[in-house]
Amino acid sequence: MPDVNMQVELAGVTLKNPVVVASGTFGFGREYSQFYDLGELGGICAKGLTLRPRNGNPAPRIAETPMGILNSVGLENPGVDAFIQEELPFLRTFDTKMIANISGNTPEEYGVMCEKLSAAGVDMIEVNISCPNVKAGGLAYGTRPELAAEVTETAKKHAGSVPVMVKLSPNVTDITEIARAVEGAGADALSLINTIRGMRIDVNTRRPVLKMNTGGLSGPAVLPVAVRMVWEVAQAVKLPILGMGGMSKGTDAAQLMLAGASAVAVGTALFADPFAPLKVRDELADLAARQGLASVSELTGGVRPW
Numbered sequence: 001m002p003d004v005n006m007q008v009e010l011a012g013v014t015l016k017n018p019v020v021v022a023s024g025t026f027g028f029g030r031e032y033s034q035f036y037d038l039g040e041l042g043g044i045c046a047k048g049l050t051l052r053p054r055n056g057n058p059a060p061r062i063a064e065t066p067m068g069i070l071n072s073v074g075l076e077n078p079g080v081d082a083f084i085q086e087e088l089p090f091l092r093t094f095d096t097k098m099i100a101n102i103s104g105n106t107p108e109e110y111g112v113m114c115e116k117l118s119a120a121g122v123d124m125i126e127v128n129i130s131c132p133n134v135k136a137g138g139l140a141y142g143t144r145p146e147l148a149a150e151v152t153e154t155a156k157k158h159a160g161s162v163p164v165m166v167k168l169s170p171n172v173t174d175i176t177e178i179a180r181a182v183e184g185a186g187a188d189a190l191s192l193i194n195t196i197r198g199m200r201i202d203v204n205t206r207r208p209v210l211k212m213n214t215g216g217l218s219g220p221a222v223l224p225v226a227v228r229m230v231w232e233v234a235q236a237v238k239l240p241i242l243g244m245g246g247m248s249k250g251t252d253a254a255q256l257m258l259a260g261a262s263a264v265a266v267g268t269a270l271f272a273d274p275f276a277p278l279k280v281r282d283e284l285a286d287l288a289a290r291q292g293l294a295s296v297s298e299l300t301g302g303v304r305p306w
């Protein structure tokens with residue numbers, strides 16, 4: 001590997017390299033651990049957890065689209081307690097940072113999960129606010145500044161010394177408004193973007209291809225949206241950013257970092273190539289070396305807008 005310092009900081013947590021894996025696309029790492037040492041990764045955002053186990057949505061819940069996929073998996077997971085007992089000890093055997101990802105029906109549920117996870121000793125908690133608030137009539141937390149702030153505040157109150165990273169939804173008119181609200185509520189970092197709502201219809205049956213009718217779009221198609229949103233958010237707040245959305249190459253990662261991300265996450269690309277995060281890391285290191293950088297972190301925020 002070229003002689004570039006690949007270490008980066010994200011909310012006070014040191015990552016050995018800036019490439020982590022995105023929540024929901026890596027399970028709890030067991031399948032991928034058959035391919036390589038998970039200690040090669042900068043970090044692992046585990047599959048989204050809820051307070052109680054969930055079966056997720058009915059099938060079909062994944063469909064291909066031009067340059068991406070649509071999913072409506074619906075947070076199938078064994079629940080936070082099973083994660084702590086059965087999955088975390090396994091993940092802890094690898095020399096990488098463990099980021100737990102949580103979704104709640106109410107702010108209180110986020111609080112309870114933060115307490116359990118901070119006691120269990122994860123390195124960071126990623127708070128997914130792209131889920132509906134049961135008490136607010138199903139409105140997604142991530143679409144309203146006051147709801148996003150309320151969840152952030154509750155999470156911070158119960159996370160102890162574990163940094164809280166809030167994952168922003170792109171399904172909003174102005175993402176900087178939500179980013180500012182979350183920063184004001186005490187978040188330690190932001191991650192973006194989550195999936196973009198989309199729909200596909202089978203013209204013969206006239207049925208939507210997903211049982212839930214709509215789903216979240218991810219994959220290469222969303223990269224330019226992710227780069228634009230990271231750039232906007234980086235100018236609006238001082239918080240460090242974990243950038244993601246459609247990344248599959250070193251140049252994709254460099255774009256997200258130049259836009260303002262301190263670290264990046266590979267998601268959908270993993271489904272086509274389990275080695276994608278390592279490829280992105282090595283290509284990013286090569287790119288940084290070619291550009292004569294001593295540290296990959298010099299890319300962060302380095303875009304020169306016209």
Ligand SMILES: Cc1cc2nc3c(=O)[nH]c(=O)nc-3n(C[C@H](O)[C@H](O)[C@H](O)COP(=O)(O)O)c2cc1C
Binds near residue numbers: 023101245247
């Ligand atoms: C099948 C699938 C499941 C996902 N599950 C979660 C999840 O549980 N929690 C979460 O915050 N994001 C989840 N995401 C969103 C990804 O973490 C990521 O933000 C998004 O897919 C954009 O990155 P990508 O284009 O590289 O996949 C999921 C994405 C996919 C495709």
